[in-house]
Amino acid sequence: MADKPAATAATQEGQARTKMGAVKMDDIARMAGVSKSTVSRALSGSPLVNEETRARIQALVESHSYRVDTRAQGLRKGHTHTIAVVIPLLHEHDQPISDPFFLELLGHIADAVADHGYDLLLSKIGPGRTNGMADLVDTGRVDGLIAIGQSTAHLGLERLAARGMPLVVWGAQLPEQHYVTVGSDNRAGAERAVAHLIAQGRRRIVFLGQRTVPEIRLRHEGYVAALAAAGIEPDPALDVPTRFASAAALTAMRSLIAGGASFDAVFACSDVIAISAIRALQDQGLKVPQDVAVVGYDDIQMAAFYNPALTTVRQDTATGGRLLVDLLFAQIAGRPARSVMLPTELVVRASCGAALSGTTTPGSR
Amino acid sequence: MADKPAATAATQEGQARTKMGAVKMDDIARMAGVSKSTVSRALSGSPLVNEETRARIQALVESHSYRVDTRAQGLRKGHTHTIAVVIPLLHEHDQPISDPFFLELLGHIADAVADHGYDLLLSKIGPGRTNGMADLVDTGRVDGLIAIGQSTAHLGLERLAARGMPLVVWGAQLPEQHYVTVGSDNRAGAERAVAHLIAQGRRRIVFLGQRTVPEIRLRHEGYVAALAAAGIEPDPALDVPTRFASAAALTAMRSLIAGGASFDAVFACSDVIAISAIRALQDQGLKVPQDVAVVGYDDIQMAAFYNPALTTVRQDTATGGRLLVDLLFAQIAGRPARSVMLPTELVVRASCGAALSGTTTPGSR
DNA sequence: ATGAAAGCGCTAACAA
DNA sequence: TTGTTAGCGCTTTCAT
Numbered sequence: 001m002a003d004k005p006a007a008t009a010a011t012q013e014g015q016a017r018t019k020m021g022a023v024k025m026d027d028i029a030r031m032a033g034v035s036k037s038t039v040s041r042a043l044s045g046s047p048l049v050n051e052e053t054r055a056r057i058q059a060l061v062e063s064h065s066y067r068v069d070t071r072a073q074g075l076r077k078g079h080t081h082t083i084a085v086v087i088p089l090l091h092e093h094d095q096p097i098s099d100p101f102f103l104e105l106l107g108h109i110a111d112a113v114a115d116h117g118y119d120l121l122l123s124k125i126g127p128g129r130t131n132g133m134a135d136l137v138d139t140g141r142v143d144g145l146i147a148i149g150q151s152t153a154h155l156g157l158e159r160l161a162a163r164g165m166p167l168v169v170w171g172a173q174l175p176e177q178h179y180v181t182v183g184s185d186n187r188a189g190a191e192r193a194v195a196h197l198i199a200q201g202r203r204r205i206v207f208l209g210q211r212t213v214p215e216i217r218l219r220h221e222g223y224v225a226a227l228a229a230a231g232i233e234p235d236p237a238l239d240v241p242t243r244f245a246s247a248a249a250l251t252a253m254r255s256l257i258a259g260g261a262s263f264d265a266v267f268a269c270s271d272v273i274a275i276s277a278i279r280a281l282q283d284q285g286l287k288v289p290q291d292v293a294v295v296g297y298d299d300i301q302m303a304a305f306y307n308p309a310l311t312t313v314r315q316d317t318a319t320g321g322r323l324l325v326d327l328l329f330a331q332i333a334g335r336p337a338r339s340v341m342l343p344t345e346l347v348v349r350a351s352c353g354a355a356l357s358g359t360t361t362p363g364s365r
Numbered sequence: 366m367a368d369k370p371a372a373t374a375a376t377q378e379g380q381a382r383t384k385m386g387a388v389k390m391d392d393i394a395r396m397a398g399v400s401k402s403t404v405s406r407a408l409s410g411s412p413l414v415n416e417e418t419r420a421r422i423q424a425l426v427e428s429h430s431y432r433v434d435t436r437a438q439g440l441r442k443g444h445t446h447t448i449a450v451v452i453p454l455l456h457e458h459d460q461p462i463s464d465p466f467f468l469e470l471l472g473h474i475a476d477a478v479a480d481h482g483y484d485l486l487l488s489k490i491g492p493g494r495t496n497g498m499a500d501l502v503d504t505g506r507v508d509g510l511i512a513i514g515q516s517t518a519h520l521g522l523e524r525l526a527a528r529g530m531p532l533v534v535w536g537a538q539l540p541e542q543h544y545v546t547v548g549s550d551n552r553a554g555a556e557r558a559v560a561h562l563i564a565q566g567r568r569r570i571v572f573l574g575q576r577t578v579p580e581i582r583l584r585h586e587g588y589v590a591a592l593a594a595a596g597i598e599p600d601p602a603l604d605v606p607t608r609f610a611s612a613a614a615l616t617a618m619r620s621l622i623a624g625g626a627s628f629d630a631v632f633a634c635s636d637v638i639a640i641s642a643i644r645a646l647q648d649q650g651l652k653v654p655q656d657v658a659v660v661g662y663d664d665i666q667m668a669a670f671y672n673p674a675l676t677t678v679r680q681d682t683a684t685g686g687r688l689l690v691d692l693l694f695a696q697i698a699g700r701p702a703r704s705v706m707l708p709t710e711l712v713v714r715a716s717c718g719a720a721l722s723g724t725t726t727p728g729s730r
Numbered sequence: 731a732t733g734a735a736a737g738c739g740c741t742a743a744c745a746a
Numbered sequence: 747t748t749g750t751t752a753g754c755g756c757t758t759t760c761a762t
Binding site for chain 2: 738739740741742
């Protein structure tokens with residue numbers, strides 16, 4: 001590890017940097033026999049620079065693999081070319097949760113951000129400290145914020161938006177809300193899923209999810225609406241709160257079963273929760289979907305591969321992620337941005353006990 | 366959304382910013398009746414500043430919620446206080462994969478980075494373009510790099526390390542390698558798992574994973590070693606390459622079955638792959654573990670909740686993530702850093718058909 | 731078509 | 747203990 005660099009160093013004649021002392025715009029200028037300003041212009045594609053000069057500069061830039069210092073550039077131009085993604089739920093109870101849904105969404109956001117030529121800062125700021133989010137832009141680290149899940153931060157988010165901070169959040173669209181959200185139609189998605197369960201002849205349907213989260217509250221409304229449409233009175237005993245982690249869901253389901261509750265279906269507020277619930281049911285010798293039908297939410301990749309394959313409400317993370325980013329850039333550019341509610345799709349597979357002839361298996365369609 | 370800010374604005378007397386025009390250090394200095402330098406000193410906890418002055422400055426800073434501009438600070442001090450995490454596999458074939466293992470590791474890295482008071486830049490640079498990684502630090506965007514999975518970028522990573530760039534990669538420890546890695550003992554982990562399968566009486570064991578990835582190659586070595594120890598000759602027909610995505614694994618497994626291969630166990634190179642494989646087996650009416658025993662790798666949270674619960678080789682993402690970060694900071698500080706190989710643990714659950722009396726179910730221990 | 735000079739917001743000598 | 751003066755590396759008037 002000692003001589004290799006030296007050897008390489010001897011190769012290039014200019015040898016800009018061996019380890020430190022990166023080449024700067026001034027250096028390129030000197031070598032090209034022009035001024036800093038000209039180099040700057042050449043690099044930013046200004047038309048007021050001689051083609052020949054530009055070529056000479058380009059060559060130098062290449063051969064020395066010079067890159068403009070974005071930090072200095074940003075300081076001068078007043079922006080950062082990076083946006084932050086904040087995932088409150090990433091640190092539920094100081095333990096990273098690992099819901100695949102987040103990574104899927106994050107992946108799409110990363111793509112979209114990169115397409116705009118921006119960098120992405122991932123922040124672990126919790127929902128409690130929205131001023132932490134504000135700092136991110138106040139200290140000139142990012143140009144805007146994307147929050148995934150409003151969680152309990154609603155008020156804080158309102159404050160940020162009121163301050164004119166570029167901000168888009170993935171989550172529920174609340175009444176009287178002043179910040180921009182992108183999210184699926186939680187109410188309709190849940191209603192549709194529960195209606196489907198009812199159509200299968202299920203009547204005692206468990207609601208598995210924590211209603212303190214705005215999106216979950218909307219899903220609960222959909223649940224209630226579907227029941228109402230069928231003339232069913234919601235039973236409080238079947239309203240089971242649980243966090244998004246597998247273990248929490250398992251525990252919740254187990255104690256429901258232990259409590260002797262009677263039910264024939266479960267509407268779980270995420271696929272991860274659904275999977276844990278199924279596990280708990282099977283452990284007790286209950287068959288899914290025969291004894292208990294289960295529907296999840298999200299349609300994470302693994303949903304199709306579980307056994308039984310999971311019926312679930314698909315959230316379109318691809319267009320969601322892109323929209324999140326587009327709306328943020330609109331705000332940064334000073335253009336108006338309006339909240340968007342994405343339609344959901346009920347993906348019927350085996351776990352809900354629907355027309356088994358049509359069981360959707362991955363790859364089979 | 367129009368009058369709220371105005372109302373709030375009237376509340377605070379100083380009213381630093383309504384929307385733009387963030388307050389700067391100069392402003393605080395003027396208000397405090399001191400110079401910029403004094404403010405700078407006060408804020409950085411310098412001992413050469415009068416306590417009373419410091420208090421006055423602090424008060425102003427609070428009331429105007431002033432934050433120093435990290436971009437300017439970094440420009441001056443020569444660092445960025447942010448490090449980049451590059452996940453090559455995040456964009457296999459232009460499609461984001463969503464292996465929970467990555468999120469778990471990423472979460473721990475995020476924690477550790479935050480503990481150091483640094484920011485985390487998430488980059489989608491692919492394994493092919495390691496010069497893209499170099500740019501990240503050359504353009505002054507980050508102080509160092511963490512690559513998750515060396516994938517096919519080995520040579521590029523070597524070059525970066527040779528240039529003296531702070532870099533740590535999660536992956537396999539290759540011979541003659543000049544960059545620092547953190548990773549589990551892939552060879553031993555795989556060997557142990559396969560040996561366990563053999564101990565259950567299985568002899569025809571499928572290897573499910575792509576050997577072009579260094580870590581997978583090591584796992585294959587372990588697989589071969591375990592077979593050899595039992596006097597079993599590896600059958601090339603049972604060496605099934607597959608990418609990390611669920612769909613790819615499903616396809617691979619299906620065509621193996623369709624090809625009429627005979628086998629009684631599967632060693633899958635990730636839990637996601639294992640789950641898809643089980644799905645494929647069950648679709649064909651094969652029982653797991655009775656007909657085919659399956660072992661996975663990673664021990665993602667969901668492994669315990671699958672049906673059957675997955676026997677798997679646990680990789681300790683918590684200490685892995687922390688180590689990755691610690692070693693990177695060591696390099697940044699100019700301290701020496703040595704590669705670390707983490708021990709793995711075989712977590713025996715139902716899918717491998719081991720002593721079923723002891724089936725490990727989540728929460729039951 | 732190019733150069734000189736003035737900053738972007740901050741820190742770090744060097745003085746006082 | 748505090749202020750003054752230079753920059754960090756770049757962009758951008760304003761001249762030429």
